[in-house]
Amino acid sequence: MAIIVQKYGGTSVASLDHIRRVAESVAARKRNGHDLVVVVSAMSGQTDQLLEMAAKISAEPSDREQDALVSTGEQVCAALMAITLNSIGCPASSLMGLQLPLITNSVHTKARILDLHTGKLKQLFSEGIVPVVAGFQGISEEGNITTLGRGGSDTTAVAIAAALGADCCEIYTDVDGIYTADPNICPKARHLEKISYSEMLELASLGAKVLHSRSVELAQKYAVPLVVKSSFGSDKQTWIVNEEDIMEDSVIQGVTLERNVSKISLIRVPDRPGIAHRILSPLADAAINVDMIIQNASIDGFADFTFTIAKTDREKATQLVEKVAAEIGAPKVLAANNIVKVSAVGIGIKTNPGVAAKMFKSLSTENINIEMISTSEYRISCVIEEKYGELAVRAIHQAFELEGSPQAVEGEQ
Amino acid sequence: MAIIVQKYGGTSVASLDHIRRVAESVAARKRNGHDLVVVVSAMSGQTDQLLEMAAKISAEPSDREQDALVSTGEQVCAALMAITLNSIGCPASSLMGLQLPLITNSVHTKARILDLHTGKLKQLFSEGIVPVVAGFQGISEEGNITTLGRGGSDTTAVAIAAALGADCCEIYTDVDGIYTADPNICPKARHLEKISYSEMLELASLGAKVLHSRSVELAQKYAVPLVVKSSFGSDKQTWIVNEEDIMEDSVIQGVTLERNVSKISLIRVPDRPGIAHRILSPLADAAINVDMIIQNASIDGFADFTFTIAKTDREKATQLVEKVAAEIGAPKVLAANNIVKVSAVGIGIKTNPGVAAKMFKSLSTENINIEMISTSEYRISCVIEEKYGELAVRAIHQAFELEGSPQAVEGEQ
Numbered sequence: 142m143a144i145i146v147q148k149y150g151g152t153s154v155a156s157l158d159h160i161r162r163v164a165e166s167v168a169a170r171k172r173n174g175h176d177l178v179v180v181v182s183a184m185s186g187q188t189d190q191l192l193e194m195a196a197k198i199s200a201e202p203s204d205r206e207q208d209a210l211v212s213t214g215e216q217v218c219a220a221l222m223a224i225t226l227n228s229i230g231c232p233a234s235s236l237m238g239l240q241l242p243l244i245t246n247s248v249h250t251k252a253r254i255l256d257l258h259t260g261k262l263k264q265l266f267s268e269g270i271v272p273v274v275a276g277f278q279g280i281s282e283e284g285n286i287t288t289l290g291r292g293g294s295d296t297t298a299v300a301i302a303a304a305l306g307a308d309c310c311e312i313y314t315d316v317d318g319i320y321t322a323d324p325n326i327c328p329k330a331r332h333l334e335k336i337s338y339s340e341m342l343e344l345a346s347l348g349a350k351v352l353h354s355r356s357v358e359l360a361q362k363y364a365v366p367l368v369v370k371s372s373f374g375s376d377k378q379t380w381i382v383n384e385e386d387i388m389e390d391s392v393i394q395g396v397t398l399e400r401n402v403s404k405i406s407l408i409r410v411p412d413r414p415g416i417a418h419r420i421l422s423p424l425a426d427a428a429i430n431v432d433m434i435i436q437n438a439s440i441d442g443f444a445d446f447t448f449t450i451a452k453t454d455r456e457k458a459t460q461l462v463e464k465v466a467a468e469i470g471a472p473k474v475l476a477a478n479n480i481v482k483v484s485a486v487g488i489g490i491k492t493n494p495g496v497a498a499k500m501f502k503s504l505s506t507e508n509i510n511i512e513m514i515s516t517s518e519y520r521i522s523c524v525i526e527e528k529y530g531e532l533a534v535r536a537i538h539q540a541f542e543l544e545g546s547p548q549a550v551e552g553e554q
Numbered sequence: 555m556a557i558i559v560q561k562y563g564g565t566s567v568a569s570l571d572h573i574r575r576v577a578e579s580v581a582a583r584k585r586n587g588h589d590l591v592v593v594v595s596a597m598s599g600q601t602d603q604l605l606e607m608a609a610k611i612s613a614e615p616s617d618r619e620q621d622a623l624v625s626t627g628e629q630v631c632a633a634l635m636a637i638t639l640n641s642i643g644c645p646a647s648s649l650m651g652l653q654l655p656l657i658t659n660s661v662h663t664k665a666r667i668l669d670l671h672t673g674k675l676k677q678l679f680s681e682g683i684v685p686v687v688a689g690f691q692g693i694s695e696e697g698n699i700t701t702l703g704r705g706g707s708d709t710t711a712v713a714i715a716a717a718l719g720a721d722c723c724e725i726y727t728d729v730d731g732i733y734t735a736d737p738n739i740c741p742k743a744r745h746l747e748k749i750s751y752s753e754m755l756e757l758a759s760l761g762a763k764v765l766h767s768r769s770v771e772l773a774q775k776y777a778v779p780l781v782v783k784s785s786f787g788s789d790k791q792t793w794i795v796n797e798e799d800i801m802e803d804s805v806i807q808g809v810t811l812e813r814n815v816s817k818i819s820l821i822r823v824p825d826r827p828g829i830a831h832r833i834l835s836p837l838a839d840a841a842i843n844v845d846m847i848i849q850n851a852s853i854d855g856f857a858d859f860t861f862t863i864a865k866t867d868r869e870k871a872t873q874l875v876e877k878v879a880a881e882i883g884a885p886k887v888l889a890a891n892n893i894v895k896v897s898a899v900g901i902g903i904k905t906n907p908g909v910a911a912k913m914f915k916s917l918s919t920e921n922i923n924i925e926m927i928s929t930s931e932y933r934i935s936c937v938i939e940e941k942y943g944e945l946a947v948r949a950i951h952q953a954f955e956l957e958g959s960p961q962a963v964e965g966e967q
Contacts, residue, residue, distance in 0.1 A: 220623035
């Protein structure tokens, strides 16, 4: 008898029919004697609908209230799922984040988990009741409803799995696992049976929408075995495991395209110590993540300072940076949206010095100009013009020979 | 500087435009220096939409889950209202029932308030923030989300007003107060400037939808001055006050038509002590209110036992009664839906013995058969066939000369 946490994404619970199918599968697993926790996202489209209403009222709706608003999407889905489970003879109780409670800090719209109580879940286990937890949401120590930001329901599921010491955390979504690239962009992309936490972390932080990096981070930290499955009947799945469990000797495992990128440049910044901190600390205070940073060589005591952020943070970030620019006497702030980030990811990168050169060559062969570069142990990323994004993915995918042979794909099923 | 609790019903917050108009009026009142609490219902139609989803899944959705589901309607509206207030420069914070907290018993879908904490509200007052409370909902001592049943948002508003010792509780709705009858049924109905708690209580319990009886009960108990206003620009309003503050000498103040009535009859019940208790106690256990009860004279040791309940409770009640009928050997249970209850209400009834006779005469003149009768200090009610309901209201209204003269109506404005 195992403890299993299952998370169902928005497309898996898109309609009452979808919810019924999921419920039947949950009830079947429950009958096998496992202790199940079901974590649900909002029905697909619900969160956007709520955000649109808020956006119609105000260009910058209060973060606290936006959280109170959008958290209802998951609550509705959790209640509908529990009603469905009860109706087919599988006792279930819905729980909002604040009923667990899942305690977070107070950074609304992207709160971080501070604590998670499992007493309620264990009590329900002992009564044979399946807890259906509204993902994505928690409560701050001040008693305000918070949300965990993008991929928050995955984070909820992994956090619960970690806190319960669950045997595994199953992430059900509309794809059957991780591919070497987005098959919509790269038709020859190959399905992966296994990938390491570190690689998944890079892929996730680079816009692979299957799993959010925070949930992978958490899974790695607490050694939660994670598996990505399709809720639409495919037998394929991808396990996310420790590096040492990866058998294959691929240099890179995947190529990603990140579209949610904006670039902000401060022109003619006085080149003196502390300037970078002065520019970036207001962003940190506002919980805006800065990704790539470039400061060009100083000319006559001035330099240009460029960094990338999530496109969704652009408005707020630009406001903050314009304020700093005025204070430090930088005459101009430029913001660009028409860029993307392509990346190659793999645990082989750190031990294969030629990987970067090969990637750059594949881009230059297609006449794609590289605007910014960043690298890590497991990743090489290039910022390029948006219009070349998909071409770049295909070029890199081909350069590293990531295509699957039909036999290999069949063998994985 | 007064403490004022305002409650806005579903039609007053039916769209984002409606919400904006309400917010502007709230902000204006706030600028006058009052401490305001805003209580909101779900946007009109939302609750029904959520209930329909639950009904599509199951004929009898779990009560606990239905509460978790429908409570999101008020939460959405409270968050949208708070976003709107913040956007027009009036600081506001939405609060779910469980954030106050408003503690209830565990009778899901019709919970009763056990306790209401005002600390959070007072804290927000001290910070100049308008609390926007999601009406209709609370949390049980076991930590489950509960709802207060029909008119629950009114109850929330009055309970908050009582707990805060507010100067008054304003109920904003789509009508401008209480009339001698529903103007849709009786075009000559007259607007009332004042009505006593006791009369309002009778009217409310009889299906006048403007205020629910529980909220009036609570207002009377804690002497909360209550006023019903239109949120659509009318200057008329109706104050609900103590009996001694009613100047007019009307024998009756209003005529009502209650459509949410079902009748259940047990045929040939053994006529022995304890039978009524045996039949009705399972209903009480299931929190189903029984209204009128008739047991006819015993013939050869058997009698027919008939009672009325809310139409919405019919299915559950019939099930419970059929079980008892089988146990006590009553051969038949009949349930009828095609009935209504017409009532005359007024504090003059107890001191005017001829009122009942006058009412029965007005019905008999129209050839309307009376199936059941019940009376109280302030009320005479008759159950009749549904198809005669509106005719009966007009007949009684005319018999007691309740029509307003045009002058009188103008004088009230």
